[in-house]
Amino acid sequence: MNILVCISNVPDTTSKINFTDSDSKFDKNGVQFIINPNDEFGLTKAVWMKDSNNASVTVLTVGDSSAEAILRKCLAIGADKAIRIDCEAKDAYSVAKEIVSHCESVKYDLIICGRESIDYNGGLVPGLLAGYLNYNFVTNCVSLEIESEKAKCAREISGGTEYSECDLPLVIGAQKGLVEESDLIIPNMRGIMMARQKPLDVNKAQNINSRAIDKKFFKPDEKSEVKLVKSDELDKLIDLLENEAKVI
């Protein structure tokens, strides 16, 4: 079975968010980039499937050469092969179209993306891939078992879980639950050494025009100071929530 895991290179959660070029670009200065957490849950699942489903795992990212560090980490975690499509990741549409173009030349049975990235939180790429490729699609995926070309999936829904079955090929949007945080694989020295021998191909981009262009970024207004209420004056808290905030 051939698995593709799409990886997004995102700023670490604790990063300070700043902008440059008259607030039109994200300021990468001093920011540490990590594998998007939802993608990492998906990658871990894919690495498990090397054993359970005799799968071959390719990781792919759309980005410039600075994204190669996280691809090497994916190889150290256990992916067999990495591909970087050489262009700046501008918006979900152009990224998805680059991946679609790759998937038209190399066939995958399963494409795993994170349900959303933690930078733009759009959650668009997995659905766009499934739509353009006409593959089955399950996002917010918390369980996946594949046996003889059939997939059994669970999707987290509002207030519960939905179970479904479908044929391959399939695109999933991975999230916590597919594997747990404690299952994440920390690369060991052997993994890191082996990663150096694994192929990391750089593919030419199609240079697709983006459809969503950030014109200007804003930060939310400074928060006003918290209003503290004494623990023996809870009537005051209820009054504030009722009459000032008007939320109860």
Next chain:
Amino acid sequence: MSVLVYSESENGKLKKSSFETASYGKALAEKLGSKLICVSFNCSDSELLNKYGADKIIHVGNSSLKEFTAKTYSHALSQVIEDEDVSVIILSSSADAKYLGAYLAGITDSSYLSNVVELPESLNPFIVRRSCFTNKAFSSTEINGGLKIISISSNSYGIKENNGDGIIVNLDLNEVSTTLKVSNVEKQSGKVTIADADIVVSAGRGLKGPENWHMIEELADVLGAATACSKPVSDMGWRPHSEHVGQTGKPVASNLYIAIGISGAIQHLAGINSSKVKVVINSDPEAPFFKAADYGVVGDAFDVIPALINKLKAR
């Protein structure tokens, strides 16, 4: 040209989010000088959308659409789009709407933007504001391309009434085939879900153990709220994973978020940032959550919560 709203329903009844999307759709249609069309599937009360300004209500009753799947609903919507002259499609930010939206954008080759928080600031070019970096920033984003799809953040626009006299049109669609079959849905009944709740009561390690959650549930009951928890609490198995809110858990965009015994790690804040009003109850005055809160009580949850329940009951 028309603005088309996908009006979500559950068990044959419209969801609250469908009133917000209709309100937004009406305001956008007026800006564009166009009509508002609302589409619902297997829904028995779609005439309610008239209260929010619908010019036309399309009701699709089709047994193959009984169970929601992104593929069948997207293909059904794309058939409606082919018949109507649509320029913008409006979706909510529910898990189902976001599931459907990206797939629909793929099959119709549309431009899709999610997490939109306001009406467009410009129509030509089409520029809307969306939240990004887990609500640490906003971006004014230009959307190019023909058909546009936008999903609006929950509670960002609000519900606005507007007289509509939309005729209800019943539509029969071609059946959409898919090999994806929903085999089972497990859902808690009679409980407010985190996604739909106006108020969320959330608790963390400060509660000391799962046996103490009865007071969180009681407070939630009094307020008609949903219950949630922090990541360590779900990791330790004190509460189910489905209650975990935060970056890798569920997002919260309620009107009121009450955090009890949660210190306020950045990953937690990332998930609850878009809640409007935040109340923090914590015994540690140095807890970082107080910096992100609107109202705070420094005190022991075991004293404050029972007292708060009594006072709320006595109202």
